[in-house]
Amino acid sequence: MNRRDGKRIKKVDPMYQIAAYVMNKRIDSMNMISLEIPLEPMLQFTRKKLREDGVKISRLAVVLAAYIRVLCEYPKLNHFIINSKPYARNELAVSMVVLKGGAMDDGGTMSKIYFQPTDDLYKVQERLSAYIEENRKEDPDNGTEKIMKVLMRAPGLLKVAVEFLRWLDKWGLLPKAVIDMSPFHASLLVTDLASIRTDAIYHHIYEFGSTSVAMAIGNSKEVARKSGDGVVFEKCMPLGLVMDERIASGSDFAMAFHAFRNYMKHPELLEQPPQKIHDEIKEIFHID
Numbered sequence: 187m188n189r190r191d192g193k194r195i196k197k198v199d200p201m202y203q204i205a206a207y208v209m210n211k212r213i214d215s216m217n218m219i220s221l222e223i224p225l226e227p228m229l230q231f232t233r234k235k236l237r238e239d240g241v242k243i244s245r246l247a248v249v250l251a252a253y254i255r256v257l258c259e260y261p262k263l264n265h266f267i268i269n270s271k272p273y274a275r276n277e278l279a280v281s282m283v284v285l286k287g288g289a290m291d292d293g294g295t296m297s298k299i300y301f302q303p304t305d306d307l308y309k310v311q312e313r314l315s316a317y318i319e320e321n322r323k324e325d326p327d328n329g330t331e332k333i334m335k336v337l338m339r340a341p342g343l344l345k346v347a348v349e350f351l352r353w354l355d356k357w358g359l360l361p362k363a364v365i366d367m368s369p370f371h372a373s374l375l376v377t378d379l380a381s382i383r384t385d386a387i388y389h390h391i392y393e394f395g396s397t398s399v400a401m402a403i404g405n406s407k408e409v410a411r412k413s414g415d416g417v418v419f420e421k422c423m424p425l426g427l428v429m430d431e432r433i434a435s436g437s438d439f440a441m442a443f444h445a446f447r448n449y450m451k452h453p454e455l456l457e458q459p460p461q462k463i464h465d466e467i468k469e470i471f472h473i474d
Contacts, residue, residue: 192273370395
């Protein structure tokens with residue numbers, strides 16, 4: 187049975203079909219990896235765009251554009267497991283926290299932002315800027331906060347409501363309106379800890395919902411690299427990634443993150459819509 191946020195995958199490698207029952211919780215199936223992305227190529231690119239074209243591109247926009255491009259090529263990263271059954275997600279959504287005033291002590295709000303597979307870097311930046319601006323308003327149009335306020339009004343309602351929503355989600359009965367407001371149902375959970383001057387961590391992937399990959403961006407740091415007969419220090423952006431290993435093989439993740447590193451090294455590749463889109467993505471998003 188299909189869900190409102192995903193299509194049931196029928197053809198699954200037997201090993202992964204069994205694994206979804208053996209490891210029936212995300213906490214059982216979490217794999218973690220650190221990536222250290224050299225900053226200089228991205229900095230050179232964004233400075234050039236600002237200097238020559240007057241276009242401001244944020245670091246986060248480059249990261250998201252690169253990840254969306256990878257999802258177009260490796261759609262398994264946009265799969266999820268619910269009730270031990272695999273699904274292909276029918277949207278590209280990223281959950282993230284926005285500091286309301288832009289400062290550490292201003293508090294934050296969490297919701298999600300939607301993208302399309304054909305988005306280039308500039309469209310990603312446009313969507314990201316609009317999302318941040320909306321969520322920094324005094325009274326943002328944020329469905330996540332609205333549903334949280336409703337649940338908090340009645341004593342004892344929160345626990346009962348969450349358990350009921352969890353049951354509905356397990357059996358594919360969760361209303362689309364709730365999924366749309368839920369930051370726990372997303373292609374990617376991203377937290378930019380550099381904005382609060384914190385090192386990268388391994389952020390858990392929630393048991394509730396359907397998010398299969400979490401990414402934490404940390405403070406930039408100097409990383410030692412071998413160069414000829416000596417050692418040089420390269421400024422890098424550290425990423426902590428947590429993945430549900432049931433959605434893809436290790437080789438799938440390895441190839442996907444290799445492609446991600448290449449896009450981060452050559453952000454100019456993100457200026458145009460993707461040249462390669464997997465057939466699964468084309469079918470789901472109705473792309474010719």
